[in-house]
Amino acid sequence: AQKITQTQPGMFVQEKEAVTLDCTYDTSDPSYGLFWYKQPSSGEMIFLIYQGSYDQQNATEGRYSLNFQKARKSANLVISASQLGDSAMYFCAMREGGSARQLTFGSGTQLTVLP
Amino acid sequence: SAVISQKPSRDICQRGTSLTIQCQVDSQVTMMFWYRQQPGQSLTLIATANQGSEATYESGFVIDKFPISRPNLTFSTLTVSNMSPEDSSIYLCSVGLAGYNEQFFGPGTRLTVL
Numbered sequence: 001a002q003k004i005t006q007t008q009p010g011m012f013v014q015e016k017e018a019v020t021l022d023c024t025y026d027t028s029d030p031s032y033g034l035f036w037y038k039q040p041s042s043g044e045m046i047f048l049i050y051q052g053s054y055d056q057q058n059a060t061e062g063r064y065s066l067n068f069q070k071a072r073k074s075a076n077l078v079i080s081a082s083q084l085g086d087s088a089m090y091f092c093a094m095r096e097g098g099s100a101r102q103l104t105f106g107s108g109t110q111l112t113v114l115p
Numbered sequence: 116s117a118v119i120s121q122k123p124s125r126d127i128c129q130r131g132t133s134l135t136i137q138c139q140v141d142s143q144v145t146m147m148f149w150y151r152q153q154p155g156q157s158l159t160l161i162a163t164a165n166q167g168s169e170a171t172y173e174s175g176f177v178i179d180k181f182p183i184s185r186p187n188l189t190f191s192t193l194t195v196s197n198m199s200p201e202d203s204s205i206y207l208c209s210v211g212l213a214g215y216n217e218q219f220f221g222p223g224t225r226l227t228v229l
Contacts, residue, residue, distance in 0.1 A: 033216060043152075043205050043223045050216035091157060095218065099211035100146045103218050105158045 003027065004094050004106035011111050013082045020067070021077040021109045023092030034075040035093040035103060036066065038086075045091075051075055082113045117142045117212050119221035127227045128198055135194045136224045138208035143188035149181075152205040152223075161206075164191045198228045 005024045013019035025034065032053045038046040051059045051066045059066040067076040079086055089110050093103040118141045128134050138147060146165055150158040161181055162172045170183040184192045195202050205223045212219065 035218065037220075043225060045158075045207065045209075045220035045223075047217045047219075052216070093158075093218075095211075099213055099215065099218075101211070102146075102148045102160050102163060103158075103209070104160075107157050 003104045004092055006092055006106035006109050008109045011109055014114050016081055018080045019082055021090050023075045025073050025094050027096055029096040033095045036077045037091045039089040084113050087113045117210055117219040121221040121224050125225040130199050130228055133194055133196045135192050136206050138191045138221055140189045140210055144210040147191045148209040149193045150207045200228045203228045
């Protein structure tokens with residue numbers, strides 16, 4: 001079974017609009033972390049935001065916020081005020097356990113911001 | 116935080132040859148992770164390199180094809196052996212640091228096999 005599911009292969013958004021990228025996960029481990037990374041065409045992995053399973057509040061980092069719904073096992077990324085530079089591939093990932101564990105990635109969403 | 120460098124950044128190789136990719140971290144870490152990203156695909160874990168022990172490989176990856184060395188707490192190598200065009204991918208190393216939520220990634224090695 002897929003541990004991380006991203007159902008949107010591609011998304012378009014108008015510049016300055018907000019966009020939500022979907023991510024659902026599956027784990028039986030009570031301790032886990034959820035990540036979003038941005039990958040531009042250069043291939044580098046840019047860390048955007050992290051949500052821990054025990055965190056009471058949704059994580060926010062500047063224009064990025066994570067809509068964490070634990071009961072539904074969803075961790076959607078919200079990008080506000082989209083910019084042309086936000087056009088990239090976005091990956092949702094999960095780590096079960098502590099920082100010495102590996103990440104499992106979703107299939108990714110290609111976001112295109114339109115001028 | 117952790118700064119990770121990888122060498123080479125990219126290479127074009129002939130089938131049947133081998134390439135060794137180096138990963139250097141500016142902090143001492145217990146585990147280092149090697150991922151492969153095939154064209155248009157997501158990241159897949161190849162193996163976990165633990166200093167002082169044999170690497171642990173994920174299903175579908177074998178030591179003969181992807182031998183890994185981990186001589187100390189800041190360095191690791193991944194060799195892609197007997198390459199075929201299907202090995203054309205980006206290879207990334209990654210570490211986690213205690214006290215940091217972020218998982219840190221190197222810049223990647225973009226490999227093309229002809």
